Amino acid sequence: MGNILIVEDDPNIRKLVRVNLVKRGYTVSEAEDSHKAISLFQEVPFDLVLLDLVLPGLSGVDICKWIRDRSDVPIIILSARLEEDLKVAALDAGADDYVTKPFGQEELLARVRAFLRRSYTAAVTNESKIQIGDLSIDLEARRVLIGENDLHLTRTEYSILAILALRLDAIVSHNELLTQVWGPEYRGSNHYLHTYLGRLRKKLDAYGDLLETVPGMGYNLHSKKMF
Secondary structure, eight states, X not given: OOEEEEEOSXXXXXXXXXXXXXXXXXXXXXXXXXXXXXXXXXXXXXXXXXXXXXXXXXXXXXXXXXXXXXXOOOEEEEEETTOHHHHHHHHHTTOOEEEEESOOHHHHHHHHHHHHTOOOXXXXXXXXXXXXXXXXXXXXXXXXXXXXXXXXXXXXXXXXXHHHHHTTTSEEEHHHHHHHHTOGGGTTOHHHHHHHHHHHHXXXXXXXXXXXXXTTTEEEEOSSTTO
């Protein structure tokens, strides 16, 4: 069903999460610190990482960056309410979601299911490549390039861009994006889009201006705004 890595220094939380995941058929590995997390990640192909922010050794943010440089595996942050700055830093580093401690196990399991069932094919289309100036979105190869420069996008960033590209010059509503990328249980969670669209604009550099926020409605990827 899915191979999950839990990176958490609190043995009680780690055990509780592991027991609930194993009961539902998931394969689980555990790391109590950054050193073991890195060691396990180098040895095992994981489908999902549950990552605490405050760890012995490297911080959760550092681990997030390290993983994201090597993989687009989904990362769900486990954070306390007083760690807002770290949570934002982790999202900026490439994390896909977060759950605030103390959290209910059903809430966490719902997030896990949502990420593991995702299909990152944005839609059925006859298009294989969308070209806007030097920006190339290759839907078959799942690559985004500006000129000859390959952009490193996370799966979440790519999914958002692909959905908008397939509806070029049309407004895609907040809830449609949230449902297609995260799942129907994320409808109304517009702050996710604000965070990821901001990251996408930065990575797209000058082409980031093509991504328009339509207040109260959604987002629009323009084909001719710059030209």
